Amino acid sequence: MSDHLAGGYDLVVFDLDGVVFLIDKPIPGAAGAIDRLRSGATPIAFATNNASRRAADVAALLTGMGVNAEPAEVLTSAGAAAALLAERLPAGAPVLVVGAEALRAEVRDAGLTPVGTAEDEPVAVVQGYGPEVGWKILAEATLAVRAGAAWYATNTDRTLPSPRGPLPGNGSLVAVLRTALGRDPDVVVGKPQPGLFRTAAAQSRAQRPLAVGDRLDTDIQGAVTAGMDSLLVLTGVSGPADLLAAPADRRPTYVAADLSALFRPAGESRLPAVGDEARPGDAARLPVSGVESGSGDGARLPVSGVESGSGDGARLPVSGVESGSGDGARVPVSEVGAGLGVSGDEVPWTELGGWRLTRDADRVTLDGSGSPVDALRLLCSATWTGVATSAITGGSDEARELVKSWNLPEAT
């Protein structure tokens, strides 16, 4: 079982919007992938920032799409927010609810009293996404917070994925209050906070959980914060350009077009393990000017945005150009990325799945052809070690088309 990606994990925690479905339409192949995990006895959980549905509603929605799901497997930011409020407030305390009926119900079931105006003197405001949220309730929330109520946001996703493109998410509605109040929420409950993932892992007693999501700034950052491996699927919000530009604390372990990657070898989706400066206790990694030194080799000194080579003390990068090894200024990226490897360094970083990458001064050129995901993985080995996304050029026709389709800035 462990020859495929999911086989290396004892729990798979799925985000929902952009991973399993888009709003209310199932993503092709998702139901089958989840059923296949179940038939292989891999425990499953669902962790969603969307606060507009309760766990039982989410389970029913999933089941209606052909994905068997139990309410106990579903963690929502609405449920987590209500649980947190109940922990911190006296029973029956008035809480102003900005959001969907589901959030109101969670607050009520947690033993608190949902209210709808500032006159009810709420001690807290809890704000989650709801399609009916309008100016009036936002105005009440503004008044309540200004009067001293604590402000909880279920999540701050700026957008919701939809078949018509990203739509305003709770983060956009939180921004209304943030603008009116001139300050941030007191508490944000959902991803990228690690709470939902940690609760899912604890409930399953998982030692090696995998998080699967479509957003770098929530799912993937939450997984990094929770210390979990993660898979980014390109069926939702975050795209290739986002991944290439991802800061170290938003870099997934794997990337794939969709969930079918769970049943293929892990090495086909693995990303370069660089830039984990968020990882605790690795003092040898020193980010300098937005660029990290290499993988624990204290001799590596990044200078002027370019890394030094793989432990060769004679190689000293100067002014953004590496000193070459006899072939002029043209240095293969593998010299930079060596030791950062894929699957135990078996795959050289100059080539992957039919693609080839060369570095010419501070520019990288992608040549050849192959799958878009392989090209993306190969390019991440360059951009995650300091190459700007604007410095990526397509050499072959296919590479040029691909780079263009990703809407990367053209190299000049």
Ligand SMILES: [Mg+2]
């Ligand atoms: Mg999502």
